[in-house]
Amino acid sequence: MRLRRAFSLGVAALTAAAGVLAGTATPAQADVAVTLANTxxxxxxxxxxxxxxxxxxxxxxxxxxxxxxxxxxxxxxxxxxxxxxxxxxxxxxxxxxxxxxxxxxxxxxxxxxxxxxxxxxxxxxxxxxxxxxxxxxxxxxSAAHPVAGTSIAIPSSYWKEIWSCSIDGFVPTLRESTWTWKDSVRYDAGCDTIGGTSGSPIVSTVTGEVIGINNTGNEDGASCTLNNPCEVSSTGVITVLKGRSYGQQTYWFTTCVNSSRTIDLTVTGCLLTKP
CATH class of the missing domain: 2.40.10 (Thrombin, subunit H)
Structure with missing residues (x-):
């Protein structure tokens, strides 16, 4: 998971972080200018x-x-x-x-x-x-399911940098240690997010709306372990993509908002996980 881990981030990630801080991260270039404002x-x-x-x-x-x-x-x-x-x-x-x-x-x-x-x-x-x-x-x-190929920007308030790439596709089940996530967003190889980028919004550079939230990536090539999520197909086939990063969809929230503009898990069609 892409939170900042003081002791387990790893040399490679720290090296990448140094590059990001030096300004080597790909800048956001698209229809809507994405900045760090409101992060x-x-x-x-x-x-x-x-x-x-x-x-x-x-x-x-x-x-x-x-x-x-x-x-x-x-x-x-x-x-x-x-x-x-x-x-x-x-x-x-x-x-x-x-x-x-x-x-x-x-x-x-x-x-x-x-x-x-x-x-x-x-x-x-x-x-x-x-x-x-x-x-x-x-x-x-956004109230809509994102679309593969959409240009996205991931502004990290922790690093004060922006990653830019596109949505490569969607994963039926993403598994990491004891946790599983559904219909996860897989980025193309350009979004090699690092520790500290956890929680960054995934912003569509077409609409400027938030279509997801950055959360994890496979660091070492291991399968289904902490910091090494694996993809599980609808038929149960497990795939590991070392170095690839992922996010989770956020339009789910809009399916659970009632007329009072509050989250209500009993709303018909609500996609958020229930207790």
Whole structure:
């Protein structure tokens, strides 16, 4: 998983990180200019300020990151968290990666590492207040399943860099240690994300909307182990692609939002994993 691991990131990843910090990462080049604006740097992961398509300015702002970036540690397989108190804080960034200020969560709206790998926080302020204070504009979660071949950018608030590539395809089941994720996004070889990029939004450079969240990659070529996810086909065939990176889809959230603009797992067609 692509969180920052102080002791297990590895020499190769540290070397890659040095290259990224030196500016060798491929810049985002596409129809929509993707920057670091509205991303949020966490202590060991990346995150972003997001909204549902139906959100309004007076709603409580939301912060999106991975389930494995949850402050309580990795979430056990099969477990779902809802409406749990939180004090998680992060640094809201501007377009060039400069710090605008600290944002703080007061609740975990939803988190899991089963089926998907997401944590969605409610912040202790509104979208309108963040706009007034910092000029912040949340990224919109797309309501549509992404399409193979779409040009994407992955802005990491942790590294203050942007990876650019495209969607190579989708994996029926992605397995890593005890966790499995469904309909995962496989990037082309250009998105060799590293530790610390966990939780970065996957932004379509066609629409500017968030179509997924970066979460893992196969580091050593091992099969189905921690930091070495394997692809499992619909017939159970296991494939290992050393060096390839993956993300999880986020339109699932929009299938579970009710008329009050809150997550309701009983909504017909809701795709998020239930407790």
């Amino acid at each position: 949020i740097a966490l202590s060991n992961c990346s995150a972003s300020l997001v909204r549902f398509p139906t959100s309004v300015s007076t709603d409580s702002a939301m912060m999106l990151t991975n389930g494995h970036c949850y402050e309580g540690g990795f979430i056990a397989a099969g477990r779902v968290l809802q409406n749990v108190s939180s004090t998680r804080s992060g640094t809201l960034l501007n377009s060039s990666g400069g710090a605008l200020g600290t944002v703080r969560a007061n609740r975990v709206l939803y988190a899991t590492m089963t089926g998907n790998d997401v944590t969605l926080y409610r912040l202790n302020t509104t979208f309108a207040a963040l706009s007034s204070s910092y000029g912040a504009t949340p990224l919109t979660l």
